[in-house]
Amino acid sequence: MSLLHFGRSHPAAQIAPPPSRPCVWRVGLCGGVLGAAPPTAMLSAMFPAATFRDVESAWPERGAQGFDLLIVGLNGADPSEVERAAARVAASAGRVEILVVLSGADIETTRRMIHQGAVDVLPAPVTDTTLTIALERIFCRLDTGRAQRRNGELVSILKAGGGVGATALATQAAVMLAGNPALNGVCLADLDLQMGMAGLYLDVADTVTLTQVLAAGGAVEDVPLASSLPAHNSGARVLVAPHEFMPVETLNPALVDSLVAALRRDFEISLVDLPTVWTAWTNRLLRQSQRIVLVTRLSVPHVHLVRRQLHMLEAQHLGDIPLTLVCNQMEADGVSGISLKAAEQAIGRAFDLVIPEDHRLMHQAINQGVALSALRRGSKIEAAIARLVDLVAASHVAPAALSIGR
Numbered sequence: 163m164s165l166l167h168f169g170r171s172h173p174a175a176q177i178a179p180p181p182s183r184p185c186v187w188r189v190g191l192c193g194g195v196l197g198a199a200p201p202t203a204m205l206s207a208m209f210p211a212a213t214f215r216d217v218e219s220a221w222p223e224r225g226a227q228g229f230d231l232l233i234v235g236l237n238g239a240d241p242s243e244v245e246r247a248a249a250r251v252a253a254s255a256g257r258v259e260i261l262v263v264l265s266g267a268d269i270e271t272t273r274r275m276i277h278q279g280a281v282d283v284l285p286a287p288v289t290d291t292t293l294t295i296a297l298e299r300i301f302c303r304l305d306t307g308r309a310q311r312r313n314g315e316l317v318s319i320l321k322a323g324g325g326v327g328a329t330a331l332a333t334q335a336a337v338m339l340a341g342n343p344a345l346n347g348v349c350l351a352d353l354d355l356q357m358g359m360a361g362l363y364l365d366v367a368d369t370v371t372l373t374q375v376l377a378a379g380g381a382v383e384d385v386p387l388a389s390s391l392p393a394h395n396s397g398a399r400v401l402v403a404p405h406e407f408m409p410v411e412t413l414n415p416a417l418v419d420s421l422v423a424a425l426r427r428d429f430e431i432s433l434v435d436l437p438t439v440w441t442a443w444t445n446r447l448l449r450q451s452q453r454i455v456l457v458t459r460l461s462v463p464h465v466h467l468v469r470r471q472l473h474m475l476e477a478q479h480l481g482d483i484p485l486t487l488v489c490n491q492m493e494a495d496g497v498s499g500i501s502l503k504a505a506e507q508a509i510g511r512a513f514d515l516v517i518p519e520d521h522r523l524m525h526q527a528i529n530q531g532v533a534l535s536a537l538r539r540g541s542k543i544e545a546a547i548a549r550l551v552d553l554v555a556a557s558h559v560a561p562a563a564l565s566i567g568r
């Protein structure tokens with residue numbers, strides 16, 4: 163790794179937005195949100211590409227599957243209703259868009275709903291003109307999103323405390339994945355905004371970082387990540403964390419949606435290195451992940467932190483996303499003073515993978531920005547990370563195909 167690693171930053175390139183094409187949007191009007199006589203006929207005439215259906219329930223939990231957009235009512239004066247709505251909006255990420263019609267509208271509740279990922283918030287009562295303008299904007303956004311969407315896989319990397327080796331594993335896994343010709347594009351996105359090291363661990367140019375990608379404003383999904391992000395010589399593209407201090411709140415659910423859309427469009431697999439903090443946007447990103455990898459070490463404090471993370475995932479209704487629990491930096495027998503079995507019992511589940519400690523090799527790889535195999539072939543740590551790669555890419559490539567050539 164170059165010790166003087168100062169790249170010159172320049173704005174991200176822009177691509178022309180893809181042409182919008184007509185499609186059918188299914189809209190649910192929930193719980194009489196638009197009054198006793200909803201303007202369904204007017205809406206259908208204005209938006210022939212959309213269907214509007216009354217839904218009895220104020221918030222159709224299961225029925226939401228059949229809709230692209232739900233228009234829901236919310237009484238801003240009822241704190242418990244606001245609380246429930248915030249959780250429901252967050253839980254809708256990636257499944258259905260939510261347009262909130264807010265009575266007793268105030269800025270705080272409006273901002274909260276937008277922050278959780280509502281596509282818009284309109285003060286009640288809604289006039290036909292306001293609704294039409296809002297829907298026009300929303301359909302346009304949905305059109306663009308649908309035209310761009312591709313089904314790349316998002317794998318989020320969480321850690322049980324700092325320094326467990328999450329970034330080291332993510333970088334090595336990305337390099338291995340990129341070496342497989344069967345995979346069409348691999349990206350490591352470092353969203354550890356303040357402490358991100360992925361770019362340094364892989365010694366990639368830092369000409370385009372998250373700062374430049376976000377500078378694209380409301381059009382993050384238009385940035386051609388596959389061609390503009392710096393590449394490691396394995397072929398893995400890296401979305402480098404900002405050099406300068408960036409508050410964690412710089413990202414928000416809407417920006418995350420755009421970023422996820424761009425990543426899924428441009429890469430077959432994106433590994434996302436997340437900060438330790440939980441925020442509305444990390445929640446949103448996890449919710450759109452096809453897999454979560456939780457990395458820890460074998461120590462009593464880390465076991466507690468794993469439990470805390472698992473509880474948090476459950477509490478946030480993220481427990482149904484496939485999770486791979488990795489115990490990293492496993493020392494030679496007995497050194498840590500706690501057995502794997504005892505840790506697994508305390509956690510309440512088994513580790514999916516145990517990765518041995520090899521400080522020397524890992525440090526060398528990080529310092530030179532290379533794959534472990536470039537320094538030594540056939541190490542135990544490399545074999546263990548290869549198993550992680552097999553798990554992560556299982557739905558894309560047969561494990562045997564992935565292991566060939568490593």
Ligand SMILES: Nc1ncnc2c1ncn2[C@@H]1O[C@H](COP(=O)(O)OP(=O)(O)OP(=O)(O)O)[C@@H](O)[C@H]1O
Nearest residue numbers: 324325326327328329330491518519520521524525
């Ligand atoms: N299996 C391993 N064997 C030995 N050392 C390792 C292993 N995995 C990671 N390390 C080392 O652990 C240190 C911390 O790694 P890393 O920066 O990846 O942790 P992190 O979980 O991303 O931490 P942070 O909280 O700073 O994001 C690094 O020095 C790295 O070389």
Ligand SMILES: [Mg+2]
Nearest residue numbers: 328329354359
């Ligand atoms: Mg890290």
